[in-house]
Amino acid sequence: MSPKKCVFGCQGKTTLHRFPKNPALRDQWMEFVFPEHQRSCASVLVCSLHFDDDCFINKAQFDAGFADRLMLKDGAVPTIKVHGRALEPQSTTSQQGSSSQETETAATEIKPKMRSVGTQLSMGIQATFYGHDVGTQTTVLCPDVQLSSTPVRGSIFRPSKRPRLVLDEDEESELHVEPNESTYNPDSVVTEESELAIDPQPDYSDNKYIVFESCLRELFVSCPICTTKCVVQSRRRGTFVAFTQLCEKCNYHRQWQSQPVVGSTPLGNLLLSAATYFTGGSFKQLEKIFKAMKLQMMHFVTFRNHARNFIEPTIIHKWNRDQLNLVRQLQEGGDVAVAGDMRADTPGHSAKFGSYTIMHMETNKILDLQLVQSNEVGGSYHMEKEGLKRCLDKLESNGLAVDYIVTDRHPQIQKYLRDRNITQFYDVWHFEKGLSKKLHKLSQMKDCEVLKKWLHSIKNHVYWSAVSSESGPEKVAKWNSLNNHIQNVHVHDNHLFPKCEHPDKVSRDPTKWFQPGSIALHKVEKLLYNKRVLKDIEKLSHHFQTSPLEAVHRRILRFAPKNVMFSFIGMLCRPYLAAMHHNENANREQATTTEGQAVYKFIFPKSKKGECTAKPVKIDPTYNYVDDLMSLLLHKVLVDPTPYAEELHTIPIPPSLPSQFEKPSKEEVIAHRVSRFSRGVAGTQHAVQLDQETAGGSGQQHMTG
Numbered sequence: 290m291s292p293k294k295c296v297f298g299c300q301g302k303t304t305l306h307r308f309p310k311n312p313a314l315r316d317q318w319m320e321f322v323f324p325e326h327q328r329s330c331a332s333v334l335v336c337s338l339h340f341d342d343d344c345f346i347n348k349a350q351f352d353a354g355f356a357d358r359l360m361l362k363d364g365a366v367p368t369i370k371v372h373g374r375a376l377e378p379q380s381t382t383s384q385q386g387s388s389s390q391e392t393e394t395a396a397t398e399i400k401p402k403m404r405s406v407g408t409q410l411s412m413g414i415q416a417t418f419y420g421h422d423v424g425t426q427t428t429v430l431c432p433d434v435q436l437s438s439t440p441v442r443g444s445i446f447r448p449s450k451r452p453r454l455v456l457d458e459d460e461e462s463e464l465h466v467e468p469n470e471s472t473y474n475p476d477s478v479v480t481e482e483s484e485l486a487i488d489p490q491p492d493y494s495d496n497k498y499i500v501f502e503s504c505l506r507e508l509f510v511s512c513p514i515c516t517t518k519c520v521v522q523s524r525r526r527g528t529f530v531a532f533t534q535l536c537e538k539c540n541y542h543r544q545w546q547s548q549p550v551v552g553s554t555p556l557g558n559l560l561l562s563a564a565t566y567f568t569g570g571s572f573k574q575l576e577k578i579f580k581a582m583k584l585q586m587m588h589f590v591t592f593r594n595h596a597r598n599f600i601e602p603t604i605i606h607k608w609n610r611d612q613l614n615l616v617r618q619l620q621e622g623g624d625v626a627v628a629g630d631m632r633a634d635t636p637g638h639s640a641k642f643g644s645y646t647i648m649h650m651e652t653n654k655i656l657d658l659q660l661v662q663s664n665e666v667g668g669s670y671h672m673e674k675e676g677l678k679r680c681l682d683k684l685e686s687n688g689l690a691v692d693y694i695v696t697d698r699h700p701q702i703q704k705y706l707r708d709r710n711i712t713q714f715y716d717v718w719h720f721e722k723g724l725s726k727k728l729h730k731l732s733q734m735k736d737c738e739v740l741k742k743w744l745h746s747i748k749n750h751v752y753w754s755a756v757s758s759e760s761g762p763e764k765v766a767k768w769n770s771l772n773n774h775i776q777n778v779h780v781h782d783n784h785l786f787p788k789c790e791h792p793d794k795v796s797r798d799p800t801k802w803f804q805p806g807s808i809a810l811h812k813v814e815k816l817l818y819n820k821r822v823l824k825d826i827e828k829l830s831h832h833f834q835t836s837p838l839e840a841v842h843r844r845i846l847r848f849a850p851k852n853v854m855f856s857f858i859g860m861l862c863r864p865y866l867a868a869m870h871h872n873e874n875a876n877r878e879q880a881t882t883t884e885g886q887a888v889y890k891f892i893f894p895k896s897k898k899g900e901c902t903a904k905p906v907k908i909d910p911t912y913n914y915v916d917d918l919m920s921l922l923l924h925k926v927l928v929d930p931t932p933y934a935e936e937l938h939t940i941p942i943p944p945s946l947p948s949q950f951e952k953p954s955k956e957e958v959i960a961h962r963v964s965r966f967s968r969g970v971a972g973t974q975h976a977v978q979l980d981q982e983t984a985g986g987s988g989q990q991h992m993t994g
Contacts, residue, residue: 295336296322303336304359317366339367347514356514358539493560493919499584500547505532509545512536527587529555551927558587562595563922567604567915569848569866596859602933603922604862607914608869609936615654615872616687624692626650628716628835629680631673632842634860635851640669641946642857644864645676646841647684650695650833653875655841655868657683660861662943674701681709695830714830721751727816737809742801743775747817754826761827768826772814777802841871857942866914874910 295305308315322333337359342348344365350356502523509521509532520535531546548557565572572592579586619625628648633640640663647657659679661672677696684691693712696702697719706713725748732740750771758764766785773781777796779789796802803810816822849855849863880888888906893899926933 294334295338296333297336297339299336299338303338305334305336306340306361308333308335314364314366321367335367339369340365341368350514356539357541360515360539493556493923497557502530505530505547509534509543512539512541514541515539525585526555527558527591528561528585529557530585554927556923558591559595559599559922559927560919561587562592563600563603563919564915565592566596566600566862567866567918568912569863571850571853598934599922599926599930601858601862602930602937603918603926604865605937605940606926606933607918607921608865611869611872612657613687615649615656616684616689619649619652619656620688624690625656626692626695626833627656627684628695628833628838629677630697630835630838630842631676632845632864633669633672634849640672641854642860643669643672643676644845644860645673645680646838646864646868647677647680648835648838648841653837654872656680656689658864658868659683660857660864662857662946664946664949665943671701673699674705677702677705681711695833695835697835698825713828715825715828716835717752717755717829718834718836720825720829721748724751724817724822728813731812731816734812737812739801739803739809740813747771751829755829755831758831764829764831765823765827768823769818772818775803775813776805776810837875841867844871858937858940861940869914870910870912873912873914877907877910880906880908 295303308318318335321339322335337345340361344362345351345359346362347356347360351359506521509519511517512519512534515536515538517536517538519541520533520537522533522535524531524533529546529548529550531544534543534545535541548555550556551559562572564570565575572589576586576589578584626649628650629645631643631645634642634644643661643663645659645661646655648654649656657680659676661676661679663669663672666672666675681691691711693714694706695714695716696706698715703713725744728740728744728747731737732744750768754764754767758767763785766781766783769783770781770786770789773779774789779791779793781787781789803813845864845867848867849860855863882888889903890906892902892904894902
């Protein structure tokens with residue numbers, strides 16, 4: 290089939306017009322085209338070169354590049370002759386071709402400059418709108434003029450070609466007006482590549498807004514050229530939505546998307562997953578919020594794919610890089626003083642994971658964090674020792690020697706550090722907490738009621754003995770002075786501490802003193818001065834404590850709650866995030882008023898039984914580590930995730946706990962499931978089955994019973 294041409298053989302990118310249906314107007318066209326004979330005009334076309342400028346309704350827009358074809362006014366008649374002869378009634382295809390060649394030099398070529406406007410759409414999604422593959426990222430069939438309704442920001446940088454990912458399960462497509470296939474020709478779509486407003490790198494700092502779908506559709510309802518109602522098709526992937534607009538009258542075509550796309554990954558979906566993970570949020574809780582607001586969101590499977598492929602490798606890489614920089618800074622100062630403690634993911638001895646943390650006491654920053662799974666060491670009781678061993682090995686491998694370590698009084702830890710020849714001190718709070726519980730229980734006895742008046746003083750004496758002493762014997766000497774002090778004797782037979790440091794004064798309540806030889810004094814001495822307590826008093830830390838580590842453990846609860854089960858890598862990354870947050874805000878200053886006064890808040894801790902306590906208020910924390918993670922994720926990991934995934938794969942992952950057991954068949958497990966409270970036929974059958982099993986197992990004993 291020969292291509293459609295002007296009846297006068299004009300060449301070039303001109304607009305072709307069919308004969309009008311109005312009889313009177315059609316006769317005027319016929320007189321212009323066929324002045325000698327009136328012929329059929331069913332397949333005759335006249336180009337725009339034969340019309341005056343005032344015959345078009347959009348001449349100015351076309352010349353400015355805003356329209357891709359000229360539209361005639363009602364009643365327009367061709368009046369301009371060009372070099373070339375009119376179509377003869379008996380002309381054939383070959384004759385039309387020769388006439389085209391004759392008038393090729395005379396025809397004026399009009400070729401408006403077409404370009405792709407700054408909208409975005411992934412290639413995989415774009416190809417599904419009208420069932421054809423368009424060779425550009427986005428296409429708007431309009432000349433080189435920026436539309437106000439078109440987003441200013443274009444697609445982000447083009448990465449190296451990679452296989453298109455499978456579309457998410459929540460992808461939805463919606464077509465509101467069926468396109469007219471008889472008038473829409475995909476082959477006529479111009480896909481000329483030209484300049485695009487492309488960002489060199491993705492910018493996650495762009496502001497995001499909640500936009501209603503009805504408000505979005507208002508932008509695509511009518512054609513910006515001829516104001517005709519358009520065909521609008523939408524497609525969704527999680528938080529991503531794309532619209533295709535087509536005007537059947539003037540063939541205006543535009544594709545728009547709500548967010549940039551990297552490869553086949555919508556950037557908004559990835560940012561939502563990353564922000565949820567980096568800030569310790571819960572996807573399930575966020576999903577409930579989105580559903581309540583009818584906000585579109587990706588599925589949990591998509592969130593896990595983002596975490597496994599991009600987010601978790603980003604966290605591992607940043608943690609390793611930050612810890613290496615911190616260790617290098619501390620190597621110049623020689624041996625370091627550290628504190629160590631373990632946090633279990635569940636209370637008691639049923640924990641699956643245990644994370645052991647080592648903190649540098651002078652800078653109050655986390656040096657290392659090791660995660661241990663219970664089946665690696667034969668039970669949750671042995672996780673703390675293994676975690677400490679891995680932390681110390683990591684520090685030594687980086688050339689960082691430990692001067693001493695502050696821990697709790699775990700027996701395995703004591704023996705391990707003694708064998709490794711590392712000085713150990715005990716945290717005062719752990720020691721005092723255990724001792725105070727025993728004293729409180731003793732004070733409940735009838736003959737030890739006098740002890741109630743001394744509970745708070747004995748607690749303070751524990752801290753004072755540790756903090757005010759430099760050596761172990763001095764701590765023991767000050768601790769032993771308590772035995773004389775509670776009997777109102779303040780001079781002692783120890784040269785390290787010969788006399789109480791408080792001023793001499795007459796007591797207002799003589800009944801508060803312990804009487805020599807009393808039962809109460811005997812029980813208190815037995816509790817406070819046994820061999821185990823004196824040995825622990827000597828090793829109490831006189832400088833640093835593990836209270837900052839307890840604060841880190843409380844912060845880990847925000848990232849990894851104990852009522853949520855995570856995979857090994859997921860459980861490792863979340864304490865890493867908590868440690869990043871702590872290291873960034875470890876030494877925050879106290880907040881002050883405009884007058885420069887320190888700010889405090891008053892609390893009533895449950896442990897102090899109604900006693901009011903003043904707590905300093907710190908300045909607001911910062912979250913720069915989240916910005917660093919986002920930048921690393923988008924600018925490096927997303928571009929080439931291979932080296933970061935390899936770094937994650939170097940972490941040894943222990944087998945899961947159920948892997949050590951033989952997995953039965955699903956039908957067998959269901960068949961043996963009978964509730965203890967079942968009644969009726971099921972309960973009777975289960976009882977009969979148990980009797981049969983017992984009879985077969987116990988033999989004659991069951992019969993005699």
